Amino acid sequence: MSTPADAETVTTRTRPVGAAIGLLVVVGLALVPLFVAPYETTIIGRILIFALLAVSLDLLVGITGLPSLGHAAYFGIGAYTAGWLTINVTAEAPIPLLAAAGAGALAAAATGWLAVRSGGIFFLMLTLAIGELIFQLAQSWESVTGGSNGLYGIPAVQLAGSPLVLAGLRYWYVLAVFLIGYAVLRLVSASPFGAVLRGIRDNEPRMRSLGYSPFRYKLVAFVLAGAVAGLAGGLLTAQQRLVTTADLGFTTAALALLAVVIGGAGTLWGPCLGAALVVLIRDALGPRLDGHGPLVLGLVFILTVYLLPRGFAGLAGLRFRRRPAEPA
Amino acid sequence: MTALELRGVGRQFGALRAVDDVDLTVAAGTRHGLIGPNGAGKSTLFKLIAGTLRVSAGSVLLAGRDVTGLRESQRARLGISQTLQHSSLFLPLSVQQNVLLAAQRRHGNPGSLWPRRQAAARDRMGELLAAVGLSTRRSAPAGDLSHGERRQLEIAVALACEPSLLLLDEPAAGMSPAEGDRLVELVQALPREVTVLIVEHDLDVVFRVAESVTVLHLGQVLLTGSPSQVRESASVREAYLGTADRAELFVQGGPG
Numbered sequence: 057m058s059t060p061a062d063a064e065t066v067t068t069r070t071r072p073v074g075a076a077i078g079l080l081v082v083v084g085l086a087l088v089p090l091f092v093a094p095y096e097t098t099i100i101g102r103i104l105i106f107a108l109l110a111v112s113l114d115l116l117v118g119i120t121g122l123p124s125l126g127h128a129a130y131f132g133i134g135a136y137t138a139g140w141l142t143i144n145v146t147a148e149a150p151i152p153l154l155a156a157a158g159a160g161a162l163a164a165a166a167t168g169w170l171a172v173r174s175g176g177i178f179f180l181m182l183t184l185a186i187g188e189l190i191f192q193l194a195q196s197w198e199s200v201t202g203g204s205n206g207l208y209g210i211p212a213v214q215l216a217g218s219p220l221v222l223a224g225l226r227y228w229y230v231l232a233v234f235l236i237g238y239a240v241l242r243l244v245s246a247s248p249f250g251a252v253l254r255g256i257r258d259n260e261p262r263m264r265s266l267g268y269s270p271f272r273y274k275l276v277a278f279v280l281a282g283a284v285a286g287l288a289g290g291l292l293t294a295q296q297r298l299v300t301t302a303d304l305g306f307t308t309a310a311l312a313l314l315a316v317v318i319g320g321a322g323t324l325w326g327p328c329l330g331a332a333l334v335v336l337i338r339d340a341l342g343p344r345l346d347g348h349g350p351l352v353l354g355l356v357f358i359l360t361v362y363l364l365p366r367g368f369a370g371l372a373g374l375r376f377r378r379r380p381a382e383p384a
Numbered sequence: 385m386t387a388l389e390l391r392g393v394g395r396q397f398g399a400l401r402a403v404d405d406v407d408l409t410v411a412a413g414t415r416h417g418l419i420g421p422n423g424a425g426k427s428t429l430f431k432l433i434a435g436t437l438r439v440s441a442g443s444v445l446l447a448g449r450d451v452t453g454l455r456e457s458q459r460a461r462l463g464i465s466q467t468l469q470h471s472s473l474f475l476p477l478s479v480q481q482n483v484l485l486a487a488q489r490r491h492g493n494p495g496s497l498w499p500r501r502q503a504a505a506r507d508r509m510g511e512l513l514a515a516v517g518l519s520t521r522r523s524a525p526a527g528d529l530s531h532g533e534r535r536q537l538e539i540a541v542a543l544a545c546e547p548s549l550l551l552l553d554e555p556a557a558g559m560s561p562a563e564g565d566r567l568v569e570l571v572q573a574l575p576r577e578v579t580v581l582i583v584e585h586d587l588d589v590v591f592r593v594a595e596s597v598t599v600l601h602l603g604q605v606l607l608t609g610s611p612s613q614v615r616e617s618a619s620v621r622e623a624y625l626g627t628a629d630r631a632e633l634f635v636q637g638g639p640g
Binding site for chain 2: 243244246247248249251252254255258259261262263264265266267268269280
């Protein structure tokens, strides 16, 4: 049944090697709580949450070609929504998360219709401004967000009535949601819609002359990215049971973009590695360096840009890249 | 039945009238050539028809429908498709991905968020790549293609939109004679539902393809007629060469 056309689809190809590595990584991640101490387990959980944020940002940066500096806003809105709901309504598992994703999507729709009309550096500045606006809103809306004190005293997430207090159980919860979020973005990237996004990234005027309206596609991509960022924010709330304005501030947004670039924009899995590096340096290495984590991050970033212009993912590309003339 | 009608179309850039009061009627199913010396406004006229540029004056009618106020993407959905003078492709994407992007709008599910095989779009892509002679290059990134191959890919992408009106802006530029021949055959083999408007510097190609020809000079229509009328016109020679009686301009297909 397989014709040459099947071998390569318009989507990102999944090679057997890649699939095998992916499966190994998932199994390895699932085994973490059994072999790793609770503190380290929590760090890996944080990596997963930040990775989900980075992957959602990659849908914009790497696949649609829209570099955003305000993506943490939707992450933070998701986190606050989940936190507020958990305190005031219910801690029962999927509800705060779904609300977080919904809030992220709504906020992205409300701001995206303006932002995606621009592109390149203007898009960067617009998203930066929107991010700052939402940050200020979170600072001043104390009755809901707790202002600069943050939203604290959030009860543990409940699964079928029993709270997930143990670090290991909470970790599995985070891992499961991460995998769902990642799978969603992977599917979107492999869909005809994802192909249109890549077309917009590579040649937007040509897409128009082919009869596409780039605005609609970019807006849907922006809302989707906002929803998954919101989902990641909901996970953050479940994991650390505290939300502060720093979670939707500029630093978080910039670190997420850094993770995407370091990891390799447009690959989805690359930004996960980038996120791991960022969180490890910031949270694990940083305290031992008297808070000089950001300095190390800066050096890593400079080195990456010079040595690996396509991020970590570029390393795999060197190994697996096909000869252009090779028939499919 | 007219495929395309221009009524007093004009476009100014500052003081320059790049296109000035152009009337043009192209009957459905014909192959119409548009020629003229450099700077005659041919490419600008194409952009006005496709909607890439807005007209400063006049109106554009597609199959009798006024599309003057419509955006480029809307006109494309009504059946206008174009190849551009300077190739405009998706360079990082493979040859087949380039064609599939165009084919999936008509034959697939471009809005689907779920992966799909889009068999109809793929079949069409395979046909078109075979037709333009790029079947063996389907996996190559468009950026790796030679200039001539890019021109061929441009045509496959334009045809994948299943246009009712195909605008070809210098499709043979940079092609070898053999590739040019193949292009002529390809255009001649197009079904009659497709109306073709072709701008081309290679007048031999134009006269082999076109049934009627419009000569544009300094943004205005100098003459519209059959290829032989255009060949014999003294004013056309003058426009091209500055004098009426200089050497043979149409060496290849001269009269008699």
